[in-house]
Amino acid sequence: MLNPQLNKHGELQHLLSIEGLPKSIVNHILDTASSFVGISDRDVKKVPLMRGKSVFNLFFENSTRTRTTFEIASKRLSADVINLNIQASSASKGESLLDTIDNLSAMHADMFVVRHAQSGAPYLIAKHLHDTKQPHVHVVNAGDGRHAHPTQGLLDMYTIRHYKKDFTNLTVAIVGDILHSRVARSDIHALTTLGVPEVRAIGPHTLLPGGLEQMGVRTFTNMEEGLKGVDVIIMLRLQNERMSGALLPSAQEYFKSYGLTPERLALAKPDAIVMHPGPMNRGVEIDSAVADGPQAVILPQVTFGIAVRMAVMSIVAGTQG
């Protein structure tokens, strides 16, 4: 199992990470998503592509927002969705992750949407399904530890493509807590795959991981320098638990150095777009004047996110042409 996301015909059978995904598949997902954007505007926002399929939202880590987007995407594809908050269930009865998976597979699950605090959990599940010869069950990573959040990465790419058309002449800055961010990791892999020539990471020393340069990323600890001339700014959410920890002085101090204000935004290209994966901490990583301003495309990101998840789910399930 060299690349566990692809089957032997090179088709996507799980979405675990953007790392290692061929550019052609990324583009296929974005193209498919664009056909779904219109559906959400229709009177009857449903297509029967996954009718009768059983999708399990397996959230080992609480995230109402992400679960909701997958639940909506599933319902608009006409799938049956079962939400399982695993903390409250078998996990507390001491059942192992793989026993839980085996049990749900035995109920003829078609897809697991997995959120887990531990990096690699979706891989472990995909590997187990492979080892136990269950190729008809599919895994979509909805965020694992600090590792990856591939549907967020893909919806970010969809948004950039929508506003900027061509990736091959862009400068993109990612700002904030790169160290702990699975979104940043997924975005960097996606941007590189799609041929973005300059990716920048901006943040305090303590929140910039090692190895960024090897991934082709330019790092900046001075935000003003980093923002100069960029086409796209991806702000990251500052996790509450970091705000008063050893890595950062305080939320106010953080805003002073790395909050996106109108003044700082003015250093980017005039038509630069501002993105954020949500939920925002207004006044911490982003000023409300920017968040609600004309360059913000934060709400379109959410809209495109539903279409991208519908695309991923239907492609992975093999119900897409």
Next chain:
Amino acid sequence: MLNPQLNKHGELQHLLSIEGLPKSIVNHILDTASSFVGISDRDVKKVPLMRGKSVFNLFFENSTRTRTTFEIASKRLSADVINLNIQASSASKGESLLDTIDNLSAMHADMFVVRHAQSGAPYLIAKHLHDTKQPHVHVVNAGDGRHAHPTQGLLDMYTIRHYKKDFTNLTVAIVGDILHSRVARSDIHALTTLGVPEVRAIGPHTLLPGGLEQMGVRTFTNMEEGLKGVDVIIMLRLQNERMSGALLPSAQEYFKSYGLTPERLALAKPDAIVMHPGPMNRGVEIDSAVADGPQAVILPQVTFGIAVRMAVMSIVAGTQG
């Protein structure tokens, strides 16, 4: 935005409160509900009126009972329902109410059913949708603070109309904790709108708010006097937290003065009906002999409540003719 519930054609686009609702619209809701009462008796209890619509049950305050009635109403209208318990979600991540609304709207929500501990929260949401030019998203108030519970008020009116036919010759008594009751407020507005000539409020001084007389309500602290000759008795639930507080001596004392017993019920008209929004505190505000007796219409209220909510949702969504 003079009356935010109505659009410029005078059609209902949100249901926020019965206050300010024209009588014609109240009657239209009741008439529409009556067409839905039969559906729940059919073998297949569904109509396709809201197929493909996304309804979000946004419960910022826990209420399984009310949420369930809206969930059933949505499913019988063939809508897709997503239940969000907001305490456990973004609210805890510090996201503001309006950011949450913007996000869900961006997922192409069609309707928010909102329960909130703070009076006015559904108004705030409706105003925000108006200000951000999203007229296709609708709000139904499922209870806000002490302010209003309009679908309860409407189902109470449906029940009274069902048993009494004509509102214009009725005496209606509301008994209990009027001060803290959004149900009482909604009922008083509805009864007045529909032309009930005499509305009475019965309860201890400490639980009767000021200003009732200005609303045309007669107040009584003596229950026997207040019940004399009435056609309809609406009992209110005594909230547990009041029972041993400063406002009331004890649950037993309350029952002695304001519990509805068969003896007290005998003071009303012989064909008087007894209503209660549920859940009942048997032995506190109502005697079991009355709750289970022939004059109680408490369970029909529940049945009618589903039809009334189906009516409100389909009218507000504009899928009703």
Next chain:
Amino acid sequence: MLNPQLNKHGELQHLLSIEGLPKSIVNHILDTASSFVGISDRDVKKVPLMRGKSVFNLFFENSTRTRTTFEIASKRLSADVINLNIQASSASKGESLLDTIDNLSAMHADMFVVRHAQSGAPYLIAKHLHDTKQPHVHVVNAGDGRHAHPTQGLLDMYTIRHYKKDFTNLTVAIVGDILHSRVARSDIHALTTLGVPEVRAIGPHTLLPGGLEQMGVRTFTNMEEGLKGVDVIIMLRLQNERMSGALLPSAQEYFKSYGLTPERLALAKPDAIVMHPGPMNRGVEIDSAVADGPQAVILPQVTFGIAVRMAVMSIVAGTQG
């Protein structure tokens, strides 16, 4: 109401317990289930048998696993399912069990799937529906106290029939905490009803209830003796709360005496099957080498469980021919 499970035509209208169920009805359920096994393999895993019916999962005791199986079974029958976790709801507002039932019935519920920590709760509900003349509302027991877990018993029978064809020449051993197990009780009644000539109960004295001999069960405190020559081994889950209590020395000690190891399994017939209701405590009541070995049919039990629940629900609802 001699047998509250059957209507006056002798048809199943509730499933409360396997005790007292005629053999013909048990066989009818198993035959119906076998027609559903294939559906879960199809592309569209749905039949319209319960379209428009409202099924309430009333879980007064938390059990994500069992609730999930009923939720899937309901959705594959095209019913509308409403999950109610009753601890968090009206129960906490002091509403009685029967008031809750009356309310949900008034919403035109078609079926209650009931899990309750108290033995007899589903009977109480069925009796109340009978007394209040609501024959169109059906009850399925999803586990009540130590009393019964009839759908687990039926899926165990389905599994045995699948692998062993004929019940009338089998020796079946049930191993573990018989005293506290509703699964054991349901299995014993089912095995007896279907004509199994020898049922054995194996466990420490402290976990073997009195009265087993009167039910025709042979008891063994020595596991090696009890397993000799059996065709079927049903392992029970050891509840965590027993593991360090007065009834048992420790989990390790328990495994030493009653854990199912390959060596002990070798004492049974060579083609003996191993069953477990899940979730398993690996290394406590069962060795992983057995749980994952060729004689284990634990995952097929789960698969058959969905089909058996679909059969029970559609038969009880009267939508099955």
